[in-house]
Amino acid sequence: RKEVEQDPGPFNVPEGATVAFNCTYSNSASQSFFWYRQDCRKEPKLLMSVYSSGNEDGRFTAQLNRASQYISLLIRDSKLSDSATYLCVVRDTGRRALTFGSGTRLQVQP
Amino acid sequence: DAGVIQSPRHEVTEMGQEVTLRCKPISGHNSLFWYRQTMMRGLELLIYFNNNVPIDDSGMPEDRFSAKMPNASFSTLKIQPSEPRDSAVYFCASSFSLSSGNTIYFGEGSWLTVV
Numbered sequence: 001r002k003e004v005e006q007d008p009g010p011f012n013v014p015e016g017a018t019v020a021f022n023c024t025y026s027n028s029a030s031q032s033f034f035w036y037r038q039d040c041r042k043e044p045k046l047l048m049s050v051y052s053s054g055n056e057d058g059r060f061t062a063q064l065n066r067a068s069q070y071i072s073l074l075i076r077d078s079k080l081s082d083s084a085t086y087l088c089v090v091r092d093t094g095r096r097a098l099t100f101g102s103g104t105r106l107q108v109q110p
Numbered sequence: 111d112a113g114v115i116q117s118p119r120h121e122v123t124e125m126g127q128e129v130t131l132r133c134k135p136i137s138g139h140n141s142l143f144w145y146r147q148t149m150m151r152g153l154e155l156l157i158y159f160n161n162n163v164p165i166d167d168s169g170m171p172e173d174r175f176s177a178k179m180p181n182a183s184f185s186t187l188k189i190q191p192s193e194p195r196d197s198a199v200y201f202c203a204s205s206f207s208l209s210s211g212n213t214i215y216f217g218e219g220s221w222l223t224v225v
Contacts, residue, residue: 034213043201043216044153087153096208097143097166102152 003027004101006088012107017078021104023071023088032091033064035073037084038103044087078108114217116202122223128190131220133202134183143203143214144177144187159185160208192224
């Protein structure tokens with residue numbers, strides 16, 4: 001079983017739609033969680049950290065459910081520029097480096 | 111501010127040749143990471159350093175791969191001899207520390223093709 005699992009997609013949605021991605025992680029000792037965004041042929045970039053209480057940044061909302069070991073990302077009012085691959089990322093207490101999911105691809109269509 | 115700088119950006123080499131990838135982390139960052147990305151396996155951690163010391167190299171695929179960090183501003187990842195299956199994008203990343211809240215910042219990657 002992979003440490004971090006995501007639905008690869010692609011999710012094809014029209015502009016203005018709301019879309020949600022989920023991610024599950026296997027290590028209950030994981031302590032930090034992030035969403036990264038990766039555009040085609042570019043490096044991953046931090047989108048937002050995920051806090052236990054949930055957090056929002058503009059059109060983006062991230063949630064963490066420690067009991068079920070999953071993380072979610074909600075994007076409201078999708079823009080064409082949101083088209084990218086969204087990577088779920090976890091850091092555990094033992095291995096300090098970040099472990100990446102394989103990503104969920106989003107394509108927002110006009 | 112300069113981000114993580116990697117070189118070369120693109121390299122095409124023949125099987126059996128030595129490949130050296132270079133990385134300059136963000137100034138002031140104490141942790142450095144090497145990742146490899148392929149379509150099949152996604153982003154995989156190869157090795158990471160803290161204060162120039164290798165902490166975990168369990169992701170290095172085999173003895174053909176080696177990494178060094180001689181000082182706080184420079185690291186290399188070497189493949190010798192290279193094989194076609196090493197073709198991938200190699201990302202270097204850095205962070206201020208290994209503390210849980212610290213995120214990491216990636217360079218633009220080195221695109222390696224071994225023919």
